[in-house]
Amino acid sequence: MSACWGLLATFAMLAVTGPDMAAKLVVPVYSLTKMISILNFIQNIDVFYIPLWLLGAFIKLAIGLFILSYGLAEWSGYRHWKRIAGALTVAWLGYVLYSAQIVQLSFPFRSAWLTDVFYPALYIAIPLLLWIVGSLRKRRQALD
Structure with a gap:
């Protein structure tokens, strides 16, 4: 909302x-x-x-x-x-x-470095990395 x-x-x-x-x-x-x-x-x-x-x-x-x-x-x-x-x-x-x-x-906070590098990393790269790590941990637990 x-x-x-x-x-x-x-x-x-x-x-x-x-x-x-x-x-x-x-x-x-x-x-x-x-x-x-x-x-x-x-x-x-x-x-x-x-x-x-x-x-x-x-x-x-x-x-x-x-x-x-x-x-x-x-x-x-x-x-x-x-x-x-x-x-x-x-x-x-x-x-x-x-x-x-x-x-x-x-x-x-309005600098080009933050809007071009930091925000995409914060909103795309970090969640993607966490998703990959979670998937690998699930796969490893399923194998054990």
């Missing part, structure tokens, strides 16, 4: 502002809520949108933190996944507080 709403918001943003302006905005969907004006009566719907947006972001971050900490605990054999979650939370909070003061740390 979250992906569907994100896709619809992306299409709406591209339809309203165009690809050039949307690419230059830091948070394009938030900017979209400020541009909506219906007969000068309904304006600035960001009052309704932002709390829902923050709630959705909090839920996504909480689920991601749980999956990451529980997966790391299972992978490493460490029994206390809540301690891993606490350590990750402190590390992420430190990064966010530090990077909020230095604006240049926010923009490396």
Whole structure:
């Protein structure tokens, strides 16, 4: 459901502002809520949108933190996944507080290296590698 709403918001943003302006905005969907004006009566719907947006972001971050900490605990054999979650939370909070003061740390994610190398590896190569390893492990267990 979250992906569907994100896709619809992306299409709406591209339809309203165009690809050039949307690419230059830091948070394009938030900017979209400020541009909506219906007969000068309904304006600035960001009052309704932002709390829902923050709630959705909090839920996504909480689920991601749980999956990451529980997966790391299972992978490493460490029994206390809540301690891993606490350590990750402190590390992420430190990064966010530090990077909020230095604006240049926010923009490396748009570099060509990340979009041409890192993201394809993250979304294609790593799942493919995990699938191959899982298949080999199944095959080896079937032979034993």
